Amino acid sequence: MKYLAYYDTPANKAENRYFALAATNKIDYICSALNRIGYTVELISASGTQNRRGCKGKTVQLTEQTFLKLFPCTGTGRLPKRVLGRMLLKTRLFLYLLCHVKKNENVLVYHSLGYCRMVALLRKLKKFRLILEVEEIYADVNGRERDRKKEFKLFSVADAYVFPTELLNGKINTHNKPYALIHGTYQVEPDRGCRLFSDDKIHCVYAGTFDPRKGGAIAAASAAEYLPENYHIHILGFGSMEEIQHMQELIDTLAKKCKCGITYDGLLSGEEYIKFLQSCDIGLSTQNPDAAFNATSFPSKILSYMANGLRVVSIRIPAVEESAVGKYMSYYDQQTPEAIAEAIMQADLENGYDGKNVLRNLNENFMKVMKRLLEDNDEGSEN
Numbered sequence: 001m002k003y004l005a006y007y008d009t010p011a012n013k014a015e016n017r018y019f020a021l022a023a024t025n026k027i028d029y030i031c032s033a034l035n036r037i038g039y040t041v042e043l044i045s046a047s048g049t050q051n052r053r054g055c056k057g058k059t060v061q062l063t064e065q066t067f068l069k070l071f072p073c074t075g076t077g078r079l080p081k082r083v084l085g086r087m088l089l090k091t092r093l094f095l096y097l098l099c100h101v102k103k104n105e106n107v108l109v110y111h112s113l114g115y116c117r118m119v120a121l122l123r124k125l126k127k128f129r130l131i132l133e134v135e136e137i138y139a140d141v142n143g144r145e146r147d148r149k150k151e152f153k154l155f156s157v158a159d160a161y162v163f164p165t166e167l168l169n170g171k172i173n174t175h176n177k178p179y180a181l182i183h184g185t186y187q188v189e190p191d192r193g194c195r196l197f198s199d200d201k202i203h204c205v206y207a208g209t210f211d212p213r214k215g216g217a218i219a220a221a222s223a224a225e226y227l228p229e230n231y232h233i234h235i236l237g238f239g240s241m242e243e244i245q246h247m248q249e250l251i252d253t254l255a256k257k258c259k260c261g262i263t264y265d266g267l268l269s270g271e272e273y274i275k276f277l278q279s280c281d282i283g284l285s286t287q288n289p290d291a292a293f294n295a296t297s298f299p300s301k302i303l304s305y306m307a308n309g310l311r312v313v314s315i316r317i318p319a320v321e322e323s324a325v326g327k328y329m330s331y332y333d334q335q336t337p338e339a340i341a342e343a344i345m346q347a348d349l350e351n352g353y354d355g356k357n358v359l360r361n362l363n364e365n366f367m368k369v370m371k372r373l374l375e376d377n378d379e380g381s382e383n
Contacts, residue, residue: 001374002101003031004119005110007045008070009062010269015055017047017070021269022300023135027110029185030133030162033363035065037371044096046115048073048089057092069096094118103127106374108162113138116150123157131373132158134172136297141213160373164298165319171296180373183323184300186363188356189274189307196279201232201261203280204344205310207273208301210239210247215288216299217247219340223286224254224262226341232261234280236268277308282347285314289335298323306355313343324362328355 074085206220283305
């Protein structure tokens with residue numbers, strides 16, 4: 001089956017195509033799940049290069065049953081070149097799908113504003129079965145009403161959906177079409193047997209975006225002021241140069257007055273990231289509960305923490321509390337540093353919690369639901 005997304009692999013550094021690492025990780029997991037239930041996947045990437053020079057198109061075999069289609073693209077440069085490059089890439093993508101997608105074929109599409117109108121038109125022309133993977137409503141993030149109209153037009157023509165939360169399903173799937181739920185990546189990480197810290201402190205980690213609209217990084221760091229000296233808060237993540245600088249300045253200020261240790265540990269990935277998480281005790285999911293997009297999107301970092309054996313402290317929001325992992329969280333109710341610190345200190349590190357086993361069960365269930373969704377066009381829900 002075909003799977004359309006803005007996608008590339010971190011290994012393809014030379015071409016420097018744009019993609020989001022969190023989205024790539026989830027796409028990789030879904031491809032793996034589809035492979036395990038018997039589907040060969042052709043990933044069709046809409047990603048262009050961020051280099052000044054262009055790059056050629058190619059097809060790459062990622063695994064035994066997953067292939068990646070990359071299109072030729074022009075490089076960056078002056079505005080006319082960039083505009084022409086985007087037009088050419090979209091044209092190539094459109095023509096490829098027009099020629100290769102068959103009537104009634106299942107096509108999984110990772111929802112993006114970049115190709116909303118194209119996918120809606122192709123769905124009308126080719127009559128394929130559109131399965132739309134929706135992680136969030138982008139207009140809730142950027143506040144643009146014109147984007148909301150584009151998004152909901154595409155939502156309305158989808159034949160089935162993949163959602164991270166029941167709340168998003170309730171908001172978008174008003175005609176009770178088939179859907180599957182997947183909160184994030186259910187891949188369990190084996191224990192690396194590596195502990196980076198030997199100071200007998202309780203190590204807490206926030207890993208994620210520094211985007212102030214999300215609010216999680218600043219909230220997690222600020223909790224350090226209210227924790228005793230046997231705790232250490234680590235901030236890992238990414239953002240613009242300004243956001244990273246602001247975070248470093250905040251951490252430097254807090255470090256001078258906190259009993260608790262606090263450090264900015266950069267942006268980690270791969271084995272380095274996994275070993276760092278497995279050296280910590282508590283993962284922090286501290287996004288702003290008042291932001292509209294946080295009402296329906298599930299914080300993927302929660303599953304990353306669980307996959308590596310950490311306890312999780314989270315803001316109490318319906319998207320988390322009503323999820324399949326909601327009962328395993330340690331919650332706080334007010335978005336204040338004091339409340340976050342209190343929840344961290346109340347987290348029970350001695351109970352029989354096994355986050356990895358929870359994810360193993362969710363993995364098995366997702367494959368069953370996805371198989372049913374792909375094979376039964378009349379299925380009305382995920383159950």
